[in-house]
Amino acid sequence: MLTRMIRADLRRSRAVSITLLAIVTLAAALAAMSAGLIVRTTTAIDHLWDTSKPPHAVQMHAGEADPAAIDAWVQTRPAIEDHHVMRTVKVPPQSLTIAGVNQGESALEPAFVTSPQRFDLLLDSHGNPAAPGPGEIVLPVHYRAIGAADIGDVVAVQLDGSRRELRVVDFARDVQMNPSMVTSKRFVVHPDDFAALDAQLEEVEYLIEFRLHDPSAAKAELDAYRAAGLPASGVAVDHTIFRLMNALSTLLLAGVALLVAGLLVVVAGLALRLAILAALENDLPELATLKAIGARPKAIRRLYVVKYAAIAAAGALLGYALSFPILSAVSEPVLLYLGQPALTLWDILVPILAAAAVGAMVVLLCLATLRRLSRISATQALRTGAAGQLKPRRHRLVLSRNRWLPTQAWLGLKEAMRPANALLVGVVATATFLVLLPLNAVTTLADPGFSSYLGVGQADVLIDTQDDPALFEQVRAGVAADPDVTRSTGLATRRLDVLTPDGEWESLLVESGDHTMFPLHYSQGYAPAAPGEIAFSHNQAAALKAGLGDRVTLKSTDGGAAHWHSVSVDLAEGVDAKAKADALAAAYPGAKALSVAEASNEAIGATLTQLRLVSGLSAAVAFALVFLVTALFAVLVVSREADQIATQRAIGARASGLVGQYLIRFVAVGVFGVLIGVVLAQTLGQLLTAGAVGLLGAPGLVVLVDPLLSWLAVPALLIVAVVAATLLALGRIPTITVLDPG
Incomplete structure (x- = not known):
């Protein structure tokens, strides 16, 4: 009897039922997809972490370093479980060609390395440490993601009239430099090719990496390293930055998708409430008759609950099935960077629970909406009659008054x-x-x-002269006299130590120069414009517990020499920034000029x-x-x-x-x-x-x-x-x- 009544009602309101089914299906599909994407992304990050064994602390150093001195210091540090001194050789982008395209216009900073063996592993497409043979190269997976290279392409390095060609055999996932927002990229080559390139390339940078027994001690060990006077002319980072950068570029997608799914469930709930209220209004005469002959409100409610529960269940099942192709399409660019983890029970269970939760919310909303059914008496329903309105309309506007x-x-x-x-x-x-x-x-x-x-002012072109003061002054003077340039300013970055509230000295990179010409965005305060003023990043200010007007103590540990310089340039109206950057790079060999956009x-x-x-x-x-x-x-x-x-x-x-x-x-x-x-x-x-x-x-x-x-x-x-x-x-x-x- 109940089944026949429900079937008859579904046939009578076929358009409404199909529309509701479509809405619930969409909500369940997006909820299941979002939940599945978060599970897959989180699992992939964890798998990449476990497999690649990232360092807990890294100190970068531009220039030569003595690995033996670092080894000796490590022997005095019981907190360090393992360490590695990785030598990298940077190649000027204009000397590098990938798949026939010169990289002089790229903002990426490539460097050749050999494959590490114990930790900080650079993983190939099969999840194994990259191991290219002689004449072969493994590029970062970012180049495949942006369509810049494929397996079989040639990477060529042109230096001093000689040309070395390497064939792309795979793409590496690099837990440190994977994210697209990290411009530094490591190219893995065979030790023989690395030795040859090392002999030709002049710019060397070391990554001094540490694995710790307690990862939370990363900051203390880095401070102790610098206090020992060991090579430290670059930035120092810890494992939390690596995880944040990977999560920012991957979980962002999952988070937005989940928010969309949540809003969609809200919309589905509103649509369902609308349908139930309209159905109650249309069915008032029948409801009145049922009540008049003694039908219990609970039995009447069950008719509606079973109907909408059937729609909710069908929508949840269809949505779950539909979520698979959507998840596959959405997760593809994410998992390209992170790797494809093994399928787990959670990959199946969590999307099922998400789709089921949407169905359950539909049923609960149905029950909540149907509470008003018990408040309608048979007499009221019969009096309302075929008009079928739960509440009388109030006509405040009268047609006879309309004149316009x-x-x-x-x-x-x-x-x-x-x-x-x-x-x-x-x-x-x-x-x-x-x-x-x-x-x-x-x-x-x-x-x-x-x-x-x-952290980059809104200029048209940024020229990086690294740690060459003479080149910096040459570029600054040249652009000041350039008719295409309307304004320019030079900035120098130095490493200073700042006294923390705990009474300890902490290393800090400080950029000095005119910050008013190309200002950054300041959440509080303004650009430093006078001696004795400094602006911190939000995180640095929080770490130092420094607010506006507070005083901090800085000191120089290496004579205050600048580690790198840059010149920011604004161009005249109509001058193409990309073309001008290319011209400036050609005019000043050794400098890297890039369009900021x-x-x-x-x-x-x-x-x-x-x-x-x-x-x-x-x-x-x-x-x-x-x-x-x-x-x-x-x-x-x-x-x-x-x-x-x-x-x-x-x-x-x-x-x-x-x-x-x-x-x-x-x-x-x-x-x-x-x-x-x-x-x-x-x-x-x-x-x-x-x-x-x-x-x-x-x-x-x-x-x-x-x-x-x-x-x-x-x-x-x-x-x-x-x-x-x-x-x-x-x-x-x-x-x-x-x-x-x-």
Whole structure:
């Protein structure tokens, strides 16, 4: 009996049931995909960590070093489990060609190494330590990800009239330098090729790496290393930075996808509530009859619960099945960097639980909505009759007072202001937010001004002269006299020690020069402009417990010599930054000139590509939701108001006029929802984005919005979806007559 009634109800409301099924399927698919992506990404990072055995502390040093002195010092440090002194030889990008493309315009900084054996392993595509033979090379996987190289391509080094060619045989995953945001890249070659290149290349850098018994002691060991006067002319980092950088470029995608899934579940819940309330209104006469003959409210509720539970279960199953191809497409660029981990029970169980959770939430929402059923008496339901309204309408606007609008337009706008439309407004607003949140993240990362949050002033060209003071002065004088250059400034980076609140000295890189010409973004304060002033990064200020106006003590340990220099340049209107950077690099051999926009795009390009993928996915889901929910809403409204439509047709209203009335009604509701969503994206979205980036050490981020996309293109497309769904649902209006209003 129950089964027959449910089947009959599903057939009677086929369009509503199919629409609800589609919404629940979308929500379950995205929830399962997001959960699966987080599990896969986390598992892949852990597997990469366990397999590659990253160092817990690394001190970089430009120039020659004595490994024997470092070995002797290590013998006095019981906290160090193992250590490795890796010699790397840097190749000038203009002397390097990959797959026939010269790398002179690349922002990446390649260096040749041999494959480590004990830890900090550079893993090939099979998860084994890279082991190229003579004449072979293993490139970082980043080059495959950006399509710059493939297996079999040739890497050529042109030096002093000689040319050495190496064949690409694999791509390495490097736990230190994997992320696209890290510009340093290690090329693995055979020891014989390394020896030959080492004899030709002049720029040497050492990575002095330590594995510790207690990884939390990394900072103390690095401080002790520098205090011992050992080679330390570069930056020092610990394992937490490696994990953060890997997570930032991979879990970002999963986090945004999970947020989209959460918003989608909210939309599914709103749509379900709308459907249940409309069904209750339509079924009031039948409910009255059942109550009048003594049917218990619990039994009546069970009819609805079983129906929507069936839809929820089917949607959860379909969504789980649909999540697999989506997960495969979305995870591919992530796992290319991290490696494909072995399938675990969690990879299967967590997505199932996520999809099941969506189904359970649908059922719980159904139960919560159906509570009002017990509050309706048989007498009230019978008195309400075929009108089927749980609450009487309040007509505050009277047609006779209308003097400005056509009747059908006035009726449409009047109905658009009904409180019952709040659910559709909420769905459209949420969907708009769903599109704009990841889209604004994409436009922020792609904006040239974003570099000011990364420690690079918003100049057109950046010229790096490394640790060559003479070249630095030559470049600075040359660009100052260049007619293509409107302004320029030089900066020098030195290593100083700062006194911490604990009374210990900690190494610190300090960039000096005119910081007012190409200012960075300051969450507090301003650019240092006078002697005795200094600005810290957010994380450094927190570590030193330094606030605005506080005094800190600095000292020099190596005479204050600059470790590297750079010149920032702004160009005249119409001068191409990339072409000018190439010209400057050719004019000053030994200097590296880069377009800041090109370098920024290269550094975050892979992350931006992944975020664009999520943005596109969320936009597709949001547009589908707006279409489905608007169609559902319109179908339910037309069904509920069939008597009114029939009456209006009987007194002479044309079908086209009635269609126009409902179209105006739903478009007005859609416009209102879109406006709310846009405002939320620019306010709440700003707070969410700034908060997330602040946790990573860059507070105060201002979302850089593209007004054309956010205020025009996206709202227009969403309104088009509302119009299309409404017209589809209104197709039955011409068939409604007094004789057959249903």
